[in-house]
Every structure is written in structure tokens, then in C-alpha cells.
Amino acid sequence: MLKKSFDECYCTSIHDIATLDDIADFVESHDGKLGNYEGTMFCPECRSAELSYVHKTSKKRAFLRRKSSSRHLPYCSYIHEYSSIQFSKEYYESLTDGQIQDKMASMMRLLLRDPLVNRVITTQATNNVEVDNPLLLKKEKNGQQIRRSLRRKKLSTWLGEEIAGELYLFYGEVKLKVQRIEKTNEAGESYFYCFLDIFCENKNREWKKKTQIYRGATEDSIDEKQIYHFVAVGKLDFSNGFPKLELSNKQSLLFKVVE
Ligand SMILES: [Zn+2]
Structure with a gap:
């Protein structure tokens, strides 16, 4: 199955949805560091699967993907x-x-x-x-x-x-x-x-x-x-x-x- 990328995440440090654009802006202006987003980004739907940030390259925009060690809940689409x-x-x-x-x-x-x-x-x-x-x-x-x-x-x-x-x-x-x-x-x-x-x-x-x-x-x-x-x-x-x-x-x- 194609690995899915995420446009937003549930962020446990703000108890709210954070968009990829917000996170990318933060990373750009903080020397590539994730700050409070580190370890606090989860699936926007089930809030169980942990996500990681993949930095942009000259060819590809930054994106969020599931950490392979973590799982979505059974109902998650x-x-x-x-x-x-x-x-x-x-x-x-x-x-x-x-x-x-x-x-x-x-x-x-x-x-x-x-x-x-x-x-x-x-x-x-x-x-x-x-x-x-x-x-x-x-x-x-x-x-x-x-x-x-x-x-x-x-x-x-x-x-x-x-x-x-x-x-x-x-x-x-x-x-x-x-x-x-x-x-x-x-x-x-x-x-x-x-x-x-x-x-x-x-x-x-x-x-x-x-x-x-x-x-x-x-x-x-x-x-x-x-x-x-x-x-x-x-x-x-x-x-x-x-x-x-x-x-x-x-x-x-x-x-x-x-x-
Ligand atoms: Zn999920």
C-alpha cells in the first residue's frame, strides 16, 4: 500500500490541529529544528499513530508521515x-x-x-x-x-x-x-x-x-x-x-x- 502523507496533525502540546504549513514555517525559521512539535505530532483522526516530519528537498516539499513503529486505531480511515x-x-x-x-x-x-x-x-x-x-x-x-x-x-x-x-x-x-x-x-x-x-x-x-x-x-x-x-x-x-x-x-x- 502506498505510504500516506499527512497535511496536518493532532499536536499534543497545543491539544489542537496543527497544519503542515505551520510546522514547515516554524522549522524554516528555527534552523531546521522542530521545537515543541518534536514528539507531539499524531494522526489528525485517531490521534494514536505518531507522525514524523520529513524535511523538504530541492525536489519535494516537506511532509508528515506515520512512524513505522506506531499504529492507527482500528476505526481510523x-x-x-x-x-x-x-x-x-x-x-x-x-x-x-x-x-x-x-x-x-x-x-x-x-x-x-x-x-x-x-x-x-x-x-x-x-x-x-x-x-x-x-x-x-x-x-x-x-x-x-x-x-x-x-x-x-x-x-x-x-x-x-x-x-x-x-x-x-x-x-x-x-x-x-x-x-x-x-x-x-x-x-x-x-x-x-x-x-x-x-x-x-x-x-x-x-x-x-x-x-x-x-x-x-x-x-x-x-x-x-x-x-x-x-x-x-x-x-x-x-x-x-x-x-x-x-x-x-x-x-x-x-x-x-x-x-
Ligand atoms: Zn489514524
């Missing part, structure tokens, strides 16, 4: 292989629109850190209850259940071409904007299509456009001043330079105003 584009497509086709939206809502609660959800899952896992981890995609095949996990990407972090074409769960706190394009066809009839633009706050507290989703005739109702919790499953396409997010399924997108 990181123990399963990553879902392919095809697997997720078939998985979503086996669900109703409502079921997909429920699933997106569970992913949002877990990743955008409703502490209660995380506590429920941890308690269930400790009591050996079969945990329904929203970050797993499951499918029956020849009487057997196949489970696949999703690579995940926080939208505020670096979106590079190295992840192009791979299936990801994109998430984060974003601002949104609808671009409505009006056109007239050859018969003189007017029509329109929409793009949903997605912005994240950078370190200088500026909201920068990170990606865009083609929405066809769906015109989302957006308040541009609000901050939204956002989750979407799909892949990035860099063929026109700027990354466009192509959804795995029309329903594999959910955003909600942060309250």
Missing part, C-alpha cells in the same frame, strides 16, 4: 487504501442525493471539528463499537465490504499540480462568490451558466481565490460577506493553469455559514 476516481463514482451512484448530502454533512462535522463528534467516535472506538467513519467510502462486492479512504486537502494550504487528477476531500473555511455568465445562442435565446469561486484567507489575512467549481445552471445563493464551512469530493484540473475543482458527483459538495 488512514488504515485503508485510498479510493480511486472510479470507486468514488460508483459509490456515489449507489446512494440517493439525500444520502450523499447526509454523508457530506457528517464529513463537515468531523473535519471542521465539532468536538462532540470526535468525542463520540473516540468513545465508540474504545468500546469496540463498529464506528461509522464518515471519511470512509464503502461498497459491497461479491458479498464482501470494500472500504476506501479519501485523501484530504485543506483548501487554505498549497494546491499544487502534483495532486492533479487524484480524488480528494477538499475542506476548510472559505468565502464564496457566484459568477453568472450570460450568453445568447444561435437562435437568439439567452441562457446562463455559473461558476462558484472559492476564496481562502492567507497568512496576511487576505482572501485569495484558490479554486472554482463549474455549476452549470445551478445558481447558488451566497452571501459574499459570510465565512462558510466547505466540503467537496472531487479532483483538481490544472489544464487551463488555474485549478478547477471537478466534483465526483453533483451532490458531493456542501457549504454552510459558520455560526
